Amino acid sequence: MVFVALALSLLLATSTVLGSPIARLHDPFPPTPKTPKGLLCNLPIPMVQKLLCPRQIANSDPAVITPLGTAHGVDDTANAVRFAVRYGTAARWEPSSVVTSWQLPNGNTNASSLPLACPQDGIDEDAMSEDCLSLLLYVPTSISPGSDVPTMMWIHGGSFTQGSATFPGLDGSNFAAATGSIVAVIQYRLGALGLMAPNGNMNLAVQDVMTAMNFLQTVLPSFGGSPSKITIAGQSSGATMIRALLATPSASSLFQSAILQSDPMDYGFLSAATQQTLQTYFNGLLPCSTTDVSCLNNISIDDLLGFTDNLSNTALTLDQSVGLGEPLRVVRDGSLITTPLDDTAPFPAVSKPIMVSNVKNEAGLSIYSDNAFPDSVAPTLYDEVVEGTFGDPDTSFVLANPNYAIPPSAQNNANTDARPTLEKLGTDQIWRCPGWTFARNWIGGGGNAYVGLYVVGASYPGNDAVSFCTESGIVCHQDDIEIVFGTVPSPTSQQATLTAEMQARYKAFMNTGNPNVAGHANWQLATASDVHALTLGGSGEVAAGGCDPSFFGDVVQYDYQKFDI
Ligand SMILES: *[C@@H]1O[C@H](CO)[C@@H](O)[C@H](O)[C@H]1NC(C)=O
Ligand SMILES: *[C@@H]1O[C@H](CO)[C@@H](O)[C@H](O)[C@H]1NC(C)=O
């Protein structure tokens, strides 16, 4: 769950304008926006735009007429044009609404400027702003209005407290070009600003994502995208956000399919009661009454982040059900999010196709970090950690399971390091097994699900702080991101091969709901008895191990079951 981000700037490959396909596809002459054609193009009439309007006004200033105004982009990569845009506005702790005109983020006047991140720890104050409901749109140069291509809307991770559209690896150009689809990398309010409103507004961050989808519905046709072909994809808490959207009936018409990468599903959503407990504590930290709007609006970002840290560090002592990883998270409030989407309540009827993936060593970053176990773990310590995590009677079930037992031969060996077993246990408990359970439940509800496990990755910037994550054959949390985006800096042939495979599969999935493509292994649909998890970067299916339905989720329950979230 540790989300370490060192680099902030998005490094975009540069290319000469003349050499780019845009120069060949579009009118090379300077813009004449004052012509009648240009005027007509300002009318929000799709047919007029489709027939009469040039998509690109000029190569040095790629511009697209949208119903909200003219979008200016930059084509500083060879294969896609990037548009930065503010999609929504919101007063502090109030719901967001879609913008009424096309604007660059943060009052920028230069189309190559990148949006400021939402307020968070770990980045410079001048790199963030509360005015952060922006997105980056990557449009392949191969499409034009009428192409009706799909869009992948990416929701970044970072435990609902960190991350942005400009974090490393999220340049959508390569993915857009390789798949012939549009990529939208969005931002949404983080931390207390998105999820702990003193006035009782819940799930503002979820509503921000819906605002972004509403914005896309309006503008995609102008770029060649189909509003009815939006696939939402995200990693870690970004995938938790997607699970929330799958549990939000009012979001259902806004997207057609979903890809959940490395969602820590063990935690479930927050219950309304737990949210109330955390909210009451948080409100107590504030120097204002919860109804004094001018005082609340006057709290500095710095102070707010401090109060948020205090809440994050205290949450587990207030309510055990928050767990360690994402104390601030989406809330099953009963109005927006109406179901836990697990077996603690009747599973709703579902129909959207989903993909659910994990990486091989999800827990590696946490287990091997300096804060946890930088040194070898002896078998006795392993038993204590399991006891401390699972309590009784679950500890005895875990230690009796051959997948998580230290073999007798290793028990008394002074050289035994139990961390690999601990890492496997953490991966299975928090991520992999609840993901498989989710897929089985989804099938039970009538939907289609494809399950996969990455055994090849690309070490995400910052993950090298934990040396385990740089070892050959280890795929830690976030190491799937650059593979999917095709942004691995110097890919090995194995990485390049997997990127090509995943982009082909994502393309097929976004177009048809099925990730099977010629030339690659058959990816079987999950069934209620066997999720058929495909090895991504290897061959064959993944052994169930502790993710057998008779162990995790049954003999040993998930947190969301124990706490009935
Ligand atoms: C816009 O920003 C880019 C990148 O910083 C810079 O190269 C360019 O000169 C700027 N354009 C204008 C018109 O200021
Ligand atoms: C706003 O905050 C400043 C210092 O943080 C304080 O001096 C001022 O009185 C506050 N104003 C209101 C309206 O609360």
Ligand SMILES: *[C@@H]1O[C@H](CO)[C@@H](O)[C@H](O)[C@H]1NC(C)=O
């Ligand atoms: C949270 O804030 C309270 C009140 O200022 C303080 O007493 C407490 O030590 C803080 N806790 C943490 C974990 O920062």
